[in-house]
Amino acid sequence: MKILMLVSSMHAGGAERVAATLVNAWAERGDAVTLTPTYSSKGTCFYPLSDKVELAWLADLSGTRASGAMAAFKRLLTLRRYIRDTRPDVIVSFLTNVNVAAILATRGLGIPLIVCERTNPVAETTTGTVWRKLRRLLYPRADMVTVQAEDTAGPFSRQVPGIKRLAVIPNPLPAPLLDAPRVRQREDGPRELLAMGRLVTDKQFDLLIDVFARLAPDFPDWNLRIWGEGPERAALEQQVARLGLQSRVSLPGRTEAPWDELARGQAFVLSSLVEGFPNVLLEAMSLGLPCVAFDCPSGPREMTRDGEDALLVPAGNRDALRDALARLMGDVALREQLGLRGAAAVRQRYALASVLAEWDELFEAVREGR
Incomplete structure (x- = not known):
């Protein structure tokens, strides 16, 4: 054809x-x-x-x-x-x-x-x-x-x-992700909470940074890394500096190896206001990253089963996002369970x-x- x-x-x-x-x-x-x-x-x-x-x-x-x-x-x-x-x-x-x-x-x-x-x-x-x-x-x-x-x-x-x-x-799902090694959880040492996407207002990375600022004192071994580039970079960098999180939150820019970077994380978060179909959530789950996502239109609800293979929280709810992230960041067994089930589910469906x-x-x- x-x-x-x-x-x-x-x-x-x-x-x-x-x-x-x-x-x-x-x-x-x-x-x-x-x-x-x-x-x-x-x-x-x-x-x-x-x-x-x-x-x-x-x-x-x-x-x-x-x-x-x-x-x-x-x-x-x-x-x-x-x-x-x-x-x-x-x-x-x-x-x-x-x-x-x-x-x-x-x-x-x-x-x-x-x-x-x-x-x-x-x-x-x-x-x-x-x-x-x-x-x-x-x-x-x-x-x-x-x-x-x-x-x-x-x-x-x-x-x-x-x-x-x-x-x-x-x-x-791109074919290489179907056979990719699954992320393994660390019992101790530094850990990364990952987000990825264009630095635009719809991704609500400013909200995510605010939520992480509330979590940071209780999770000193966790850092937030937001991959991507876009027009909101300057505002986000100023926000990080204002909150005194320069050593805990990084914005390294665009990467040509997104799957490699996802595989280095210990958890993934989707904070978007709206999505068409969040490829990055699909890819993170396929790699065995335990995920927390806003229940935004559209995609996360179809892609996940709340509490079984990911944690889904009401869209825009900062307190719910903080609670879900705290639950995930504080429980290695939960991270391992969600990562295992999430990878199996999306590798089959997609x-x-x-x-x-x-x-x-x-x-x-x-x-x-x-």
């Missing part, structure tokens, strides 16, 4: 990581796969790709990365010509702005298109009014729309009425082969017009 995957860029990010996982898997099994970043130019691919994946950079094909209506229109025309000339069997696009462009570029070409929302489109606040209106207007023209969690599907179908087919498909089978069902449905 000839598959075209469209993404905005291949910089570091959850959507980009999933795109790389999928195109690599499709190419390795024998599909003819092309990955087309629609904005970034050649040489900006953060995640490793199989040599069997063809890369076509739209910015290079169109000769522009400029912003503005004329540049966007030029890239749209270039994308349409590229699709018309290459005639893929199916197109998959990620993220609202790319989805809108894909719908416009494929109109009248008769090529099945699956557009995928990569955040929670109902709860998130970063998509502007214009994009929301375009989504409502154009998504009904796509052959299939996907979201990542069951609790998103109903509200989104009401937000964007007229969608032909709406499917829920989770993110896959195995790459299982998720690829779900994608194959979508491909068959849109190609047959079902």
Whole structure:
């Protein structure tokens, strides 16, 4: 099968990581796969790709990365010509702005298109009014729309009425994580509580730092390490300094080896206000890290069983987060138990082969017009 995957860029990010996982898997099994970043130019691919994946950079094909209506229109025309000339069997696009462009570029070409929302489109606040209106207007023209969690599907179908087919498909665990060694808990010595994500307000790392400040005196052998980069760095660094936690809280930036860094931790915390599908929580659980997560929309509730393979706390509740972290940080047996059960659960449910089978069902449905 000839598959075209469209993404905005291949910089570091959850959507980009999933795109790389999928195109690599499709190419390795024998599909003819092309990955087309629609904005970034050649040489900006953060995640490793199989040599069997063809890369076509739209910015290079169109000769522009400029912003503005004329540049966007030029890239749209270039994308349409590229699709018309290459005639893929199916197109998959990620993220609202790319989805809108894909719908416009494929109109009248008769090529099945699956557009995928990569955040929670109902709860998130970063998509502007214009994009929301375009989504409502154009998504009904796509052959299939996907979201990542069951609790998103109903509200989104009401937000964007007229969608032909709406499917829920989770993110896959990258294949190396299925066989990765599981984190072992230390009885004593320094321990790290880990968080990971873009340093943006929706991740609520400021809240997490405040909660850790309340825990720090009682857990002198625990430190908090927050991996990631983003516009909130300066504010978070100032907060850490104001609280006098420079020796206990670190923000080392972006890492090209996130799984290695997760494997060095003793516990993981997700403090987000909203998620589409928290890849990092899935990956932390798969490595056997005991996890505490806010019950935010969407993903954590579907991914975990509170008290069995993770600790789930009411979204935004600082006291509940503090209590859950104190419980976890103070009980090595609980950490070992949650880590063991969590790894087993997600390695089974989100195995790459299982998720690829779900994608194959979508491909068959849109190609047959079902």
